[in-house]
Amino acid sequence: MKCFKNLKPYLPFATNTFQRLISYKANVLIFIFGESLMLAVTYYLWKAIYGSTEGASIHGFSFNEMIIYVFISFLTSLIIAVDISYDIAREVKDGSIAINLIRPISYEKRMFFQSLGTVFYYFIFIFIGTFAVTTAMFYNFFGYVNIANILLYLFSITLGILLNFYFSYIFGLLSFKITNMWGLTQITQAIVQLLSGIMIPIAFFPVWAQPIFKFLPFSSMVYTPTMIYLGKLNNTEILKALLIQVIWIVILMTIAKIMWKKLIKTLTILGG
Template sequence: MNYVKNLKTYLPFATNTFQRLISYKANVLIFIFGESLMLAVTYYLWKAIYGSSTGASIHGFSFNEMIIYLFISFLTNLMISVDIGSDISREVKDGSIAINLIRPISYEKRMLFQGLGTIFYNFIFIFIGTFLITTTMFYRFFGYISIVNILFYFISMILGILLNFYFNYIFGLLSFKITNMWGLSQITQAIVQLLSGIMIPIVFFPVWAQPLFKFLPFSSMIYTPTMIYLGKLNDFEILKALTVQGIWIIILILIAKIMWKKLIKTLTILGG
């Protein structure tokens, strides 16, 4: 009963976000065009790299595997993208957080369901079609499709969504103390893009740095699901990777709750 009550309370936040996004259909076309252009540039970059290589594979990746990696990492990044941090920062700057805090609902759950609205929108209008095309490409390249790997990919991606949400939520809570988050946001985004393996697999980094990068939560957001999809991890490695994701989620939840209790007491409301 409590679950149903929570769903009725917070589901409208997801629905409102979905309806707001769907009202701007041109944004999808612009987004697809921009990302397609980026993927095209990256494709020709890797094509040039493999063309100048003497071997058929680099760090265990063939050219076809790298192409699939780029597509799946792009889709995974799309699905986990819950930009809650900027939403919280905006509410703090314009003062609307004052009204939201006095509502008899959990601020954390509200932001989570807002993020789910964005995820659901991306899933319907971008992910499904592109994922089917990518999986078809995978079959044409390698002659098989692993349903088990796809299943574990989705499980890992869901964990990646929670990881990215709580990371962004924690980052957003910093705006309770730091008024202008723009500079810090740009630095953080650059670090996350580098360490999450969006464009460059972690195995391409120096050997001494790989254990550190794999330990940090960023690789669990994108690199782990993508490697599972490609079949680069065996059963034990998949179980280990999912466990690492689960542990980081618990750690980030605890950090978020501690930060909330500390920062909410000293929050200064700006704006009207």
């Protein structure tokens, strides 16, 4: 009860973000249209790749499994997308962070609940419906649905949300020292998309690189939950993958706290 009371001041930040996003309904339609085109292009790309090969599978993925992978990785990347680095950089640049820092609340918790508003928005308006359709596709392709894998997938993406939040939060804190974050942001996003398995499953990378990529936090954001959903990991591998997610969350939380203590002392307000 006391814990909930401590979090109560932060709930309006999640609510305000959710209400702000829901007020722009056209954005949802445009987003869905754009992502649908991207999924369609990806579908026909993989169809062409599998059509040009003699075997029924590539790196352990059948064509149907790859289609499910594309949909689930898309949904996973969407629901964990709690990128608040831009918001932090904007506040530093326009000077509004000065007002936010003097408020009697934790800046870290405020940004976390603000990002939760985005998570709930995408979860309600895109994730639920698309996930149901994808699961129906999975049943149609393979004739079964593993409830345990679905539950473990949902738990894994919850860890993925925390993981991505702290990565984004740490990246956003760099704006305390770096004035213009645009170029660095573009490079980082490209690296994350490649190493998280959104574009290409990590199983398609060279054998020597796979253990490295799987240990890095990026694969824990998208690749791990997606592989759990597909049933590509056995019980031991699932436990190991979830443990890696937890370890990286702890590491990034620690780094974030250290960076905050160091950088807040030398913060220069540019605007305001």
